[in-house]
Amino acid sequence: MNTSPAKGVGALDNDEMLLVLQQSLTKKRVLIVDRHPPAREALRLMLGALGVTAVHGAGNSAEVIRQVKGNRFDIILSDFVLDDGRDGQQLLEELRHAHLIPLSTVYMIITSERSYTNVVALAELAPDDYLIKPFTAEQLQGRLVKVIYKKHILHRIYEQIERGALQEAIAACDRVIQQQPSYMYDALRFKGELLHQLGKTREAEEVFRRVLEGRVVPWARMGLAMALRDRGALDEAEQMAEQVTQEAPDFLSAYDFLASVHEAQGRLEDAQHALQRAADASPHNTLRQRMVGDVAARNKDMLTAEKAYGKVIERSKGSSLRTVDDFANLSRVLVERGQVEGSRKIAAEMKREWRGDKQAELAALVTETLCLHAEGAKDKAQAMVAQALELQRQVAAEAAEKGKHPSQRLAVDLAHACYATGQAGEGARIMRQVAAENHEDQHLISHITQVFEQTGQGDAGKAILDEVGKEIIELNNRGVLAARSGDLAGAVQLLIQAAEQVPNLQFLVNAAKAIYTLMDQQGWDNDLAARALSYLQRAQRKDRKSAKVASARQLYMTVAKKYGMPTENI
Template sequence: MGTSDLNDIADIQHRLGKELARMRVLLVDRHASARNSMRIILSSLGITAVHNAGTSAEVLRQVKAYTFDIILSDYHLDDGRDGQQLLEELRHKNLISLSTVYMVVTAERAYQNVVSVAELAPDDYLIKPFTADQFHSRLIKTIYKKHFFEKVFGHLDNGAYAEALAACDSLIGKEDAYLYDILRFKGEILNVLGRHEEAKAVYQQVLDHAMVPWARMGLAIALRGMDELAEAEEMGASVIDDFPEYLAAYDFVASVREEMGKLAEAQQVLQKATVISPNNSVRQRMVGDVAVRNDDLDAAERAYGKVLERHQGSSLKVLDDYTNLTRVMLDKGHTEGAKKVTQDLRRDWRGNKQGELAALIMDSLCCEQEGEPAKAKQALEKALELRSSLGDSDQNEFSQKIAVDLAHACLASGDEKMAQEILSKVAAENHEDRSMIAQIQGVFSKTGHEEAGQSMLAQVGKEIVELNNRGVLAARSGDIETSVQMLIEAAERVPNMQFLVNATKAIFTLLDRKGWDEEMGDRGVRYLQMAQSKDPRNAKVISARELYHKVARKFGIEVVPIGGVRTAGEKSGG
């Protein structure tokens, strides 16, 4: 085990210091005075390209418009969230690259609360008060670390996990101080690639020397990947017991319990997490979804209500937040409350066709429940007319959950043909989504069509198996061209995760054998992008992406970044 030459490190840090003047910085703080003070410090270091954000919504707007080298966020934000949660949102949505320096400015107490249990830790915490010299020293060290991991981050941002893994291995032995960071990246990459036995060995290597929560969580994820669900659940639960602030463990345990069919226990652990961090909207939605499946409508209403309350009227609002709450209120018989939420939806989404369509669907369901079928049918007819006027891209982006609500309104008004058409499509495209299938089953049950629903879902499942088997069997027989055409046909008819991934792999296998074809390559990339939009960290998607990278490199074709993060050189705006 060695360390980098100290003179080399000093030279690199000196050069990085000179590069500060070319860096773009985003300051995030509720208080303009605090932002101004920080701007003065940055100016003393030669940094002049400084942007300001006083709210989380403004942060999102800025990162979509510009690429930032450095983000400095106060710990306490405007909407009850903290700088740690903001980082997690930006990373999970691929709005900033891993090479972006993210530092949190905090008081000592807040630092002690979060530093050891952060799922996605900031690059550094600046403890108030600090001087310009102290800030400069910490910043240069952080930038140096980013420089050390530059190749790893570049590959991860582009979704090239195999290359990122090789880059990690090349760094081992070069810098003692970063060994655990290297092993953490390596374990996470191995888990993502589905190489869980190797990931388990990496995390065990760490745990032999330090009982850190992230290594125990990584080990739990590896155990789950090895189908050792009981052991994974136990490991995750032990992390919660020993580190109750480590919120990622709650989400993990909930998902494992859901996979094991223990829905009540999954809901219970999620609700514990929301007590610790009540402002995390993603988790509150998860509580609502699981509670609906548990028929715990009171808990679902509370969870969905909190999400809507936080985002209503802001740039963070999502159509599903309104319809989720409306749907639960209708199930509870609270029609007036459902109508009020629909009014809010129509007001907040005025001028948006998808918003108006969602409002009309909810109008129809409310009228049906109030015993006014004529008004329900009138609203439904308007909804169907508006739906047909939407372009293909708008229809493709329309919420699948609200599409099921539209089918519900159709069934309630007697239009069984349209309902079957909508539900068959949604079921086929989401046949592995337990929550979506449960919603479809619920619609059939509520409208007295339970047997028809079971028959439709069985038929959809049969068709999916047959469509897939035709292509797979052709591939096994060695007829790769026929296999590709069949799997393309399946992906075009039913763009679900399974067909998109299978078609992608078949296309790039064919190109690997026969040579590069630009049109076919573009089709494979499009299917890969569609699959990734559904679940970017799905092991099957990542496997398909690795095959694409391998074949593209073989023929000297420039790889299209699938991750969606701009590289550091792509500066937007002025």
């Protein structure tokens, strides 16, 4: 890649605009990420020569996470090679996934010419630019000014997305498309993804087809494939994604998508194979390794699941992506493979790392119960599960008080321990609750079904899931029918009841939307608005990318704006 200052980029040819952008650079807050202190100091001096004085440094990923939580950075300059085997690309993915930096933050990776090809090939979530060593202050300034200008052009899109006002973000995309042809494809990409997020599948499909008429790019093909999948055209979606893997084999998210299509088609082995291909190409990607472990476990390939979960723990050290579930997943798989002592070691490691965390204590108790059961120590296992059930009540109460969402997988593991120790009643109670609150999560429902089969509860488990499904339909229909008959106030009360009784994503969204619709017609009510916002936030914690959640969030923005009420970023 050429590192000379950008030329011929529309408004940047204007000397006055270039001067303004160079001056704006001096006001930016910068974070330099490099494991070598002398390299950080050299880059700080280079930035100082450009007039940039608000410069922070970080030597490792954990320090980056700490700093971005305490400061808002305009620019992050990260060396590609970081500590503990991780790289600048993975750091970007973690920061974006956890929403630790806004879209407006410039993220630039610094790399050597020798490793540049490999860096770009694996850039699934592309940084704003790359800078190849060695480079001069003038070259650094030129690249930064170019990216700052692009961020300036797209800033209204970023603002509306971060507010949750997706319809307004789409309108901002349209303005960029009309007024800034140089950035048309950037805006079209955002527009297509936003339409898809709002569940406007046909419109999203049209946008991606428009892009492909002018430029064949992997992201547009993948956008089209997702639209095809969402309207049920699984075979066409599969063909489109396969085409991406052939034409752009390093566009790794295509393999993730293929895996989701294969699983929807009931082809678990093919799904696992697709994910494994991507995981082999990007072995340090924690999220993908976790997905490999999950699909392998559903596919009953416990050896692969063990390896993948082991890599998650190994490679997420010091990362905000690390969870108690990662340890619980590996512990569970080890027990199923007959490696009881190995399972205990993982549980002990988890307790050390998450000392004082009640959910980690619960996971350790559940693991020990399953280990004792595997060893035939029935009485000890029963005593252990009794402790686990008591602790689960404390964890649930603490989570409710703090507005958190306790681990649902861990709850299923506890139900497994209950069934294994002869406490079928407690197991059924937990399974019923988890299934009701997560009935749209097919992966979790599949995990529940497997536990029922493993514990000899196949028929009883099917009956529980069928009953839960019927109850959900009946609860939902009462509120929906009231709304259709014009009794909005009655519908709101019924849907609030449903959301309180069974706080699954569907009920939480339906209750929030019913409240906003009622207020749209009858006026703003602070108490109802606070309740609706709480439901919306809880639904978003379950699935941030859900089209249903996005639609409810958009309604919230619209009604709040109508009455001049402030809105929260959610």
